[in-house]
Amino acid sequence: MTKISLILFCCCIYITFNKFKVMLIIVSITILEETKLESIEDKRKIILEDIRKAHSESNFSSMTYPKLVAVSKKQQENKIDLAIKFGQKIFGENRVQEAQQRWQKKLEIYKDLELRLIGPLQTNKVKQALSLFDIIETIDREKLAKEISNNINNLSKTKSFYIQVNTGSETQKSGLIPSEVESFIEYCKIDLKLPIVGLMCIPPQYEETSMHFALLKKIADKNNLLELSMGMSNDFKEAIKFGATSVRIGSLFFGAREP
Numbered sequence: 001m002t003k004i005s006l007i008l009f010c011c012c013i014y015i016t017f018n019k020f021k022v023m024l025i026i027v028s029i030t031i032l033e034e035t036k037l038e039s040i041e042d043k044r045k046i047i048l049e050d051i052r053k054a055h056s057e058s059n060f061s062s063m064t065y066p067k068l069v070a071v072s073k074k075q076q077e078n079k080i081d082l083a084i085k086f087g088q089k090i091f092g093e094n095r096v097q098e099a100q101q102r103w104q105k106k107l108e109i110y111k112d113l114e115l116r117l118i119g120p121l122q123t124n125k126v127k128q129a130l131s132l133f134d135i136i137e138t139i140d141r142e143k144l145a146k147e148i149s150n151n152i153n154n155l156s157k158t159k160s161f162y163i164q165v166n167t168g169s170e171t172q173k174s175g176l177i178p179s180e181v182e183s184f185i186e187y188c189k190i191d192l193k194l195p196i197v198g199l200m201c202i203p204p205q206y207e208e209t210s211m212h213f214a215l216l217k218k219i220a221d222k223n224n225l226l227e228l229s230m231g232m233s234n235d236f237k238e239a240i241k242f243g244a245t246s247v248r249i250g251s252l253f254f255g256a257r258e259p
Contacts, residue, residue, distance in 0.1 A: 071250030094119025198227025
C-alpha cells in the first residue's frame with residue numbers, strides 16, 4: 001500500500017501583450033509516492049510467520065526458531081530505521097566500510113542490536129570488523145583466519161565466527177570447497193583458538209538448493225557445529241527444512257536495493 005502526496009508549486013510571470021501586462025501563473029504538480037510506515041512492519045510479520053511455519057513443519061521443530069537476519073546492504077536509511085522501530089534486532093552487512101558509516105551512530109543509540117558481516121572480508125579490514133560486528137560469517141582462508149587470530153582480544157566486539165563453505169565448488173565464489181572444511185575447522189579452533197560456532201553457504205544460483213543445504217548440515221554435524229547460516233529471500237523456507245539456525249533476508253524484507 002502506498003500514499004500519494006501532491007505538492008503544488010506556483011510561479012508568477014509577467015509578460016507584455018498588446019501593451020498590457022499579463023500575469024501567467026504556472027502551476028507545477030509533483031506527485032510523491034511514500035511508503036507506508038506499516039509496509040516494513042507487515043513484511044517482517046509475514047516473514048516471521050513463514051519462518052515459524054517452516055520451522056514447525058521441519059524435523060527441527062523442537063529447536064529454537066531460526067533467527068531473521070535483515071540484510072541491510074545498500075538499503076535506504078529510512079527503511080532501516082523503520083525496521084528497528086518495528087522490532088528487528090539482527091542485521092547483515094556485506095562491506096566493512098559501508099557498515100561502519102551506517103551503523104556507528106545507530107549502535108550507540110540502540111544497544112541491543114546485533115550486526116553480522118555476511119560479505120567477503122579483506123585482511124586489511126580485520127581490525128575494523130572486529131570492533132564493529134558481533135558475528136563474522138565469512139572466514140574462508142588461512143591468511144584471513146591468522147589475521148583475525150592476531151588481532152582479536154578481550155575488547156573485540158566479535159565473539160563468534162562462521163566458516164563460509166563453497167558448497168558448489170564455484171571458482172568465482174568465496175568459501176572453502178567441502179573437502180577442505182574439516183581440516184580448516186580444526187586449524188581455526190585448535191591452532192588459532194578461534195570461536196568457530198557455525199557454517200555459512202550461498203548455493204549456486206541455478207541449482208537445486210536443497211542438496212547444498214543438506215551438505216552444509218552434514219558437515220556441521222560431523223564437526224559439532226550448531227549454527228547454520230543458510231537461506232535467502234528465495235529459498236529460506238527450504239533452508240529451514242534442513243536445519244538453518246539463521247536466514248538472511250534482503251529484498252523480501254526491505255524491497256529493491258538502491259542501484
